[in-house]
Amino acid sequence: MQKIILVGKPNVGKSSLFNRLVGQRIAITSDFAGTTRDTNKAVINLDGSEFLLVDSGGLDESNELFKNVKAKSLAEAKDSDIIVYMVDAKFMPSDDDKALFYELLKLKKPTALLINKVDSKKDRERSWEFDSFGSKVTFAVSVSHAIGIDELCEWFKSFDKQEIFADEDENFDDFLDEFDENGEIKSQESQEIDYSTKNIKVGIIGRVNVGKSSLLNALVKQSRCVVSSIEGTTIDPVNEIYEYNDRIFEFIDTAGIRKRGKIEGIERYALNRTEKVLESSDIALLVLDSSQEFNELDERIAGIATKFELGVIIVLNKWDKSDIEFDKIKFQIKDRFKFLAYAPIISVSALAGKRVNKLYDLILEVYENFTQKIQTSKLNDAIAEAVKLHPIPRDKGKSVKIYYAVQFGFAPPKIALVMNKPKCLHFSYKRYLINQLREKFNCEGIPLVLIPRKRGETKEENDEEQ
Numbered sequence: 001m002q003k004i005i006l007v008g009k010p011n012v013g014k015s016s017l018f019n020r021l022v023g024q025r026i027a028i029t030s031d032f033a034g035t036t037r038d039t040n041k042a043v044i045n046l047d048g049s050e051f052l053l054v055d056s057g058g059l060d061e062s063n064e065l066f067k068n069v070k071a072k073s074l075a076e077a078k079d080s081d082i083i084v085y086m087v088d089a090k091f092m093p094s095d096d097d098k099a100l101f102y103e104l105l106k107l108k109k110p111t112a113l114l115i116n117k118v119d120s121k122k123d124r125e126r127s128w129e130f131d132s133f134g135s136k137v138t139f140a141v142s143v144s145h146a147i148g149i150d151e152l153c154e155w156f157k158s159f160d161k162q163e164i165f166a167d168e169d170e171n172f173d174d175f176l177d178e179f180d181e182n183g184e185i186k187s188q189e190s191q192e193i194d195y196s197t198k199n200i201k202v203g204i205i206g207r208v209n210v211g212k213s214s215l216l217n218a219l220v221k222q223s224r225c226v227v228s229s230i231e232g233t234t235i236d237p238v239n240e241i242y243e244y245n246d247r248i249f250e251f252i253d254t255a256g257i258r259k260r261g262k263i264e265g266i267e268r269y270a271l272n273r274t275e276k277v278l279e280s281s282d283i284a285l286l287v288l289d290s291s292q293e294f295n296e297l298d299e300r301i302a303g304i305a306t307k308f309e310l311g312v313i314i315v316l317n318k319w320d321k322s323d324i325e326f327d328k329i330k331f332q333i334k335d336r337f338k339f340l341a342y343a344p345i346i347s348v349s350a351l352a353g354k355r356v357n358k359l360y361d362l363i364l365e366v367y368e369n370f371t372q373k374i375q376t377s378k379l380n381d382a383i384a385e386a387v388k389l390h391p392i393p394r395d396k397g398k399s400v401k402i403y404y405a406v407q408f409g410f411a412p413p414k415i416a417l418v419m420n421k422p423k424c425l426h427f428s429y430k431r432y433l434i435n436q437l438r439e440k441f442n443c444e445g446i447p448l449v450l451i452p453r454k455r456g457e458t459k460e461e462n463d464e465e466q
Contacts, residue, residue, distance in 0.1 A: 048427030422452030
């Protein structure tokens with residue numbers, strides 16, 4: 001997933017643009033410079049293309065606090081894939097803005113200059129002064145009036161990793177060279193990584209005081225973590241190795257996550273560390289407190305696991321304190337966490353050690369699915385059957401075809417759909433194909449990644465499209 005960052009001096013409208021692109025009011029906006037200090041992040045969906053959008057703090061050095069905010073924003077920019085530098089059309093270009101813009105250009109990443117608050121003809125004329133920046137990509141917009149946003153989104157979509165993978169200039173024969181005579185993938189990744197012996201990294205995540213540390217202690221059969229009723233006891237990730245059935249589990253207990261407004265001091269760093277843990281994990285144990293009602297924060301934490309495309313197991317902890325029937329609470333979870341419909345659910349009591357032992361085999365099952373190799377012939381049979389059952393919608397009267405499907409990556413399974421019109425495969429149809437594949441193959445607990453790819457054009461294909 002490509003990462004987009006909005007950068008600029010205070011009060012140029014970064015948070016307003018962030019909220020508009022996300023479609024909800026997440027970032028706080030005000031007329032006061034420096035309102036945003038920590039980065040806000042959210043996944044946005046642009047016609048089926050997903051991006052991680054980051055709203056950064058204003059670049060200012062008027063005091064010690066803002067200097068730290070600036071340093072953090074620039075560090076976040078270095079870690080991003082696409083940079084949008086925002087300026088205010090109500091003011092003439094400044095040397096500070098130019099210097100900051102040129103500093104970002106040195107990162108050699110796709111960078112656009114976005115001139116915001118172009119609300120009138122006078123603003124439009126003033127915006128021409130920003131040509132002095134020499135930016136190759138410039139947008140003049142009015143975030144408050146939603147003017148020019150569509151053009152910006154189209155630019156974002158041109159960097160979708162799905163379409164980067166679908167290089168229209170690449171010859172289809174070159175693509176087939178990646179597979180053997182039986183149509184099976186010649187995967188460098190599969191040759192370099194032996195998943196049958198690799199340590200299985202399991203991140204334990206959840207909001208504060210749901211019993212993550214108690215679960216780790218129960219899983220490794222020792223008091224590895226400090227446990228207390230005080231929220232936020234765990235700050236640093238805690239690693240522990242455990243062997244089961246000749247496999248090595250590497251469990252990592254992460255700091256409990258609380259609502260953004262309640263994150264204080266050192267816990268801000270703990271949240272970043274939690275994401276770093278998940279970035280290198282295979283499976284996430286999403287721990288929920290079954291004795292309490294689930295809330296929006298539980299959903300947001302679950303979203304972190306989906307962001308890193310991990311295998312997921314939902315662990316209902318404190319089951320001994322719950323008075324709700326399992327089927328009823330399972331229905332509530334499936335309804336609230338629709339995006340984790342594939343995740344198995346298990347009830348445990350970590351503190352009492354009840355049913356925790358069932359997690360080992362469940363982790364092994366999910367990991368096997370996570371690293372599985374689907375036979376190419378069976379994969380294509382399943383895709384053909386799905387298309388026959390529900391044909392792909394036509395694009396402006398022309399056929400949209402899937403020529404071939406092949407798995408090109410693992411952990412989780414990544415499948416290329418070689419097509420004549422990859423951009424015309426609607427995300428809802430892609431979701432349909434994923435559901436059909438789930439019925440044919442064992443995909444419990446894991447996401448499936450489908451990526452449409454352009455087939456190299458030949459004369460026959462060109463004639464066909466004409």
